[in-house]
Amino acid sequence: MAPRSGRIAVGVDVGGTKVLAAVFDRKGRVLGRAKTPTDLSGPAPFLDSLSEVIKEALGTAGLTLKQAAGVGVGCPGLIDAARGILLSSANIPFLRQFPLAKALSRRTGRPAAVENDVNAGLYGEFRFGAARGIRHAAGFFLGTGIGGALILDGRLYRGATGAAGEFGHQFVDPFGPLCGCGNRGCVEAVCGRPAISAEAAVLAARRQAPHLLKKGGTDITKIKSGALAKAAESDSAVRRLLQNKAAALSIAVGNVANILNPELIVLGGGLVEAMPGFFAREVRQAVRSHAMPGILASLRIAEAALGDHAVAAGAAALALEA
Ligand SMILES: [Zn+2]
Secondary structure (H helix, E strand, O other), X not given: OOOOOOOEEEEEEEOOOEEEEEEEEOOOOEEEEEEEEOOOOOHHHHHHHHHHHHHHHHHHOOOOHHHEEEEEEEEXXXXXXXXOEEEEOOOOOOOXXXXXXXXXXXXXXXXXXXXXXXXXXXXXXXXXXOOOOOOOEEEEEEOOOEEEEEEEOOXXXXXXXXXXXXXXXXXXXXXXXXXXXXOEOEXXXXXXXXXXXXXHHHHHHOOOOHHHHHHOOOOHHHOOHHHHHHHHHHOHHHHHHHHHHHHHXXXXXXXXXXXXXXXXXXXXXXXXXXXXXXXXXXXXXXXXHOOOHHHHOOOEEEEOOOHHHHHHHHHHHHHHXX
């Protein structure tokens, strides 16, 4: 039996290369999904591709747009969620100060909500995943960058301009590498996947990581999270490298814990998912050197539970609640 109208929503995760749309009920169950390459050829084709993939996802669930209570989009960049405006996004440069919620609502005939993708991801975990029932949670999402988000007092905390939770740009090393933001020594520049891949490539070139050399070579663009995880099983140097990176990440995790006293810090993203259990275990251990005893007493570190669906699930929940 199809769910009653008003009980389902579509969440859309706009990635740099792919767009995922998934249909969720109020309990966060996935009823249908569809994927398409991100169309970056201009505003109109971009919006067309979003509304097409939304319809396709609904179709796989045997539903139509009319049966959806709303559409939520998780999008990289600076978002004014209250007004549904995409202020700027490095991934979608042709949309600036763009009323994305309004444009999408016009195309789909449904109410639409827009949220920063990392915020949407943590919100998905808060509603349906690892942070369910938690009032104060912070999320670190490790991939090409390190994204962060906050749930405070049971609500997404966005800050004055929607940019709160930039945990990846915490300064951890005065002599560290240059970061994409232009500063030096941000935790993202030290512990983001490209930084780890670069050091792993050096280990491979020095023949200190023979498995990685054989399987992944020394091209850092080819050493992705999966290859690092695989190499860590056989190459002790790669394992040590990852442990050192988790220890550096723990400095940033400890800072956030000391400032906000959250009950839970969620670790997610491609790098964390590629090696289940590893980052939570290492950070749990190392954060003891950085967070205060009164903070540690109530702090849990857990890995995200929704994987690929977190952003879409959170965006759908926000659409249902809007
Ligand atoms: Zn930075």
